[in-house]
Amino acid sequence: MLTIEGLKKGYEGNEILKGISIDVNKGDVISIIGPSGSGKTTLLRTITTLEAADGGHITFAGVDKDFEKLNGKDINTIRRNVGFVFQNYNLFNNKTALQNITEGLIVARKVKKSEAEKIALDALERVGLSDRKNHYPSQLSGGQQQRVGIARAIALNPEVIFFDEPTSALDPELVGEVLKVMQDLANSGTTMVVVTHQMSFARDVSNRVIFMADGHIVEQGDPKKIFENPSEERTKKFLTDILANV
Amino acid sequence: MSLNTDFMVKVAQTAIQGVPVTLQIVLVALLISLPIGVLFALIRIYRIKGLELIVKFYVSLVRGTPIIAQILIVYSAFPSLLNMMIGKAAFSINPIYYAYIVFTLNSIATLTEVFRSALQTVDKGQMEAGLMVGMQPRQAFWRIILPQALISALPNIANATLYLIKNSSLAFIMSVKDITAIAKTEAAFNYNFLEAYLVVWVYYLIICYGAEIIFNLLERYFSKYRRSAKRTTGFNWNPFSIKQPKLVVKTDLAESERTNNAHN
Ligand SMILES: Nc1ncnc2c1ncn2[C@@H]1O[C@H](COP(=O)(O)OP(=O)(O)O)[C@@H](O)[C@H]1O
Ligand SMILES: [Mg+2]
Numbered sequence: 110m111l112t113i114e115g116l117k118k119g120y121e122g123n124e125i126l127k128g129i130s131i132d133v134n135k136g137d138v139i140s141i142i143g144p145s146g147s148g149k150t151t152l153l154r155t156i157t158t159l160e161a162a163d164g165g166h167i168t169f170a171g172v173d174k175d176f177e178k179l180n181g182k183d184i185n186t187i188r189r190n191v192g193f194v195f196q197n198y199n200l201f202n203n204k205t206a207l208q209n210i211t212e213g214l215i216v217a218r219k220v221k222k223s224e225a226e227k228i229a230l231d232a233l234e235r236v237g238l239s240d241r242k243n244h245y246p247s248q249l250s251g252g253q254q255q256r257v258g259i260a261r262a263i264a265l266n267p268e269v270i271f272f273d274e275p276t277s278a279l280d281p282e283l284v285g286e287v288l289k290v291m292q293d294l295a296n297s298g299t300t301m302v303v304v305t306h307q308m309s310f311a312r313d314v315s316n317r318v319i320f321m322a323d324g325h326i327v328e329q330g331d332p333k334k335i336f337e338n339p340s341e342e343r344t345k346k347f348l349t350d351i352l353a354n355v
Numbered sequence: 356m357s358l359n360t361d362f363m364v365k366v367a368q369t370a371i372q373g374v375p376v377t378l379q380i381v382l383v384a385l386l387i388s389l390p391i392g393v394l395f396a397l398i399r400i401y402r403i404k405g406l407e408l409i410v411k412f413y414v415s416l417v418r419g420t421p422i423i424a425q426i427l428i429v430y431s432a433f434p435s436l437l438n439m440m441i442g443k444a445a446f447s448i449n450p451i452y453y454a455y456i457v458f459t460l461n462s463i464a465t466l467t468e469v470f471r472s473a474l475q476t477v478d479k480g481q482m483e484a485g486l487m488v489g490m491q492p493r494q495a496f497w498r499i500i501l502p503q504a505l506i507s508a509l510p511n512i513a514n515a516t517l518y519l520i521k522n523s524s525l526a527f528i529m530s531v532k533d534i535t536a537i538a539k540t541e542a543a544f545n546y547n548f549l550e551a552y553l554v555v556w557v558y559y560l561i562i563c564y565g566a567e568i569i570f571n572l573l574e575r576y577f578s579k580y581r582r583s584a585k586r587t588t589g590f591n592w593n594p595f596s597i598k599q600p601k602l603v604v605k606t607d608l609a610e611s612e613r614t615n616n617a618h619n
Contacts, residue, residue: 159483185489193487199480203502203580213488216498245580265488 110135110300111156111269116165116176118148118155125151127324128165133269133302138295140311140332141304143321144347149304150196152321153271157191158184170268189217192262192270197278198254200246206233206257207242210264218265232260236290252283256290263294270294272303308351312336320344359550366541366554373534374558376451380523380533384458385516392466393501399471410467417464422457422522429457430529454526454533458519465515473508474500506577513570517563524559534558 111133118126125148133139141149154160155176156167162176170190172183179187200209210229214220220228233239236256246254255275262270275291276284288310295301295314305311311318312332319329320341328341339345395410397403417425430453437445477500485495527536535555542551 157487159486185491188486189489191487193484195480195484197480199478199484201481201484201499203499203506205580212485212498213490216494217489217491247581261484261488 110169112166112168113156114166114168116152116155116167117163118151118160119163125324126155126162129321129324129326131302131319131326133300135268135300136298137317138299138301138315139303139317139319140315141302141319141321142306142308142311142347142351143327147321148324149321150273153193153273153302153304157193157271158187159193189265190268192265192267194255194258194262194270194272194275196274198246198251198258200254200257200261202246205243205245206238206249206260209246209257210261213261213265228264229260232264233257235263235293236260237286250283251279252286255279255287259287259290259294263299269300269302272301272305274304274306276305276307306351308336308348320347322347358553359547362545362547363550363554366538366547366551367558369541370534370537370551370554370558373532373537374562376531376533377520377523377526377562380451380454380458380526380531381516381519383455384462384519384523387455387459388462388466389512391463392470395463395467396470396474399467400474414464414467417461418468422461423525423528425461426457426525426528429453429460450529450531451526453529454523454531457529458523458526461522462515462519465518466512469508469511469515470504473504473511476507477503506574506581509570509574509577513567513574516566516570520563520566521559524555 111131113129113131116126116129116131117124129148129152131139141152143149151160155162158179165176167174167176167179167187170186172179172186174183200206201212204212207226207229210232211222211225214225214228215222230239230242233242236259238253238256238260241249241253241257244253246257249257255278259270259275272291276287279287284307288307291301291303291310292314301315303310303315315332317329318332318335320327320335320339320343322343328335328339328344335344336348339348395414398406398410430450433453433456434445434448437448481499481503482492482495485499486492490498523533524535526533527539530536538551538555542548
């Protein structure tokens with residue numbers, strides 16, 4: 110459904126992504142793990158066209174092109190078929206929880222307002238926040254804001270939703286409620302690509318784990334295999350270090 | 356020294372005719388310079404080639420010169436310029452148009468800087484979130500970025516407006532019949548300068564105060580989404596309720612605490 114081949118990206122001569130290839134199938138829940146600075150955020154941002162890639166090929170939603178050759182129309186197509194959940198939520202501060210969700214539907218998808226509100230309420234229901242629909246982001250806890258962020262993404266019914274460390278900015282006691290919502294999404298068949306430091310999520314919820322380091326995919330595969338019997342020394346070391354810290 | 360109160364009432368009555376003139380100058384200058392200020396701010400933020408330099412130059416030109424010099428230049432340059440274009444009719448133009456020009460040009464520079472910093476306070480994640488729900492950059496700008504920038508700019512817009520109101524009193528130099536000009540004329544006839552100027556003083560005070568109230572209401576209304584603005588920075592603009600927070604000083608407790616701490 111989504112295929113990335115040889116994706117490259119650098120900043121000011123520093124090569125950050127050194128040729129990444131990923132295959133995402135419908136219903137996949139893929140966890141991307143790896144040390145900080147390894148290029149995970151950059152990877153999500155280049156795939157979703159928030160950042161221009163320097164090289165590589167994308168096959169997705171009818172677009173089948175090299176990244177450099179994407180035109181405005183392709184970029185629109187890609188953006189309309191992905192959802193993005195940000196590390197720091199990025200809810201529209203001047204909109205209520207409900208409006209955060211209806212904005213995209215009304216403005217980008219041209220859905221009628223009443224219809225958009227119905228969809229938005231459904232989405233809020235799914236993340237357990239229908240009673241907060243008229244709250245502004247500043248009136249919500251971090252966990253609630255992130256759940257609205259997730260509702261905003263699912264309401265648009267994208268082919269795949271990207272999550273960039275969705276729980277990293279949260280106080281520890283709020284991580285659970287967000288992970289629970291993500292788990293429900295995964296169970297309902299939503300295609301998800303999740304950058305995470307939550308090893309429990311990677312191990313128990315996803316069907317594939319990708320370990321990234323230094324702009325490369327070092328190893329990927331079944332979570333059980335990666336966690337119990339990694340083939341690469343780097344993976345082993347990373348997992349030992351991170352699991353020692355929980 | 357005693358004040359001639361009868362004269363003050365008389366000046367108040369004639370000078371009130373200048374109030375609409377002052378308000379007109381302020382409103383025209385504001386309404387034109389607000390959108391242009393946003394535009395110029397965007398030119399600077401997005402570093403539009405060529406234009407950026409012009410805007411930068413313009414802003415420093417205005418900010419680096421006293422308004423009185425700007426007034427004198429516009430007032431001496433424009434009529435002769437117009438004279439070349441439309442002939443003698445140029446000299447029968449209502450001087451208030453020159454006031455519009457000067458104060459608009461001046462406000463544009465101020466507001467460009469106001470909007471530039473306000474737009475920069477909006478996190479770039481807001482735009483990215485807009486793009487990721489399928490909006491065009493333009494749509495995200497109008498619906499998400501600009502409203503937030505305007506609200507965070509409100510206190511500075513209010514400030515600029517107050518300066519504008521006060522600066523507009525210099526319009527008399529261009530023989531505009533505003534509050535100041537009328538009062539000056541009255542005073543010159545009767546040599547009661549202090550009385551006339553006290554009236555002027557009160558009028559400006561009232562106008563500025565009114566503007567402040569309007570801006571505070573706007574801020575309150577539009578900041579409803581900002582929790583902190585409601586609770587902590589709620590400026591009490593009503594001078595009739597100057598309440599000091601009651602300081603309950605429990606001296607004995609404070610004393611015992613101090614000794615406690617000393618023991619620790
Ligand atoms: N906008 C940018 N400009 C320059 N360097 C960047 C930028 N964004 C990320 N980087 C660099 O790219 C590298 C990878 O960053 P990132 O993708 O955020 O890693 P991760 O998400 O895995 O922690 C880091 O070294 C970071 O400093
Ligand atoms: Mg990151």
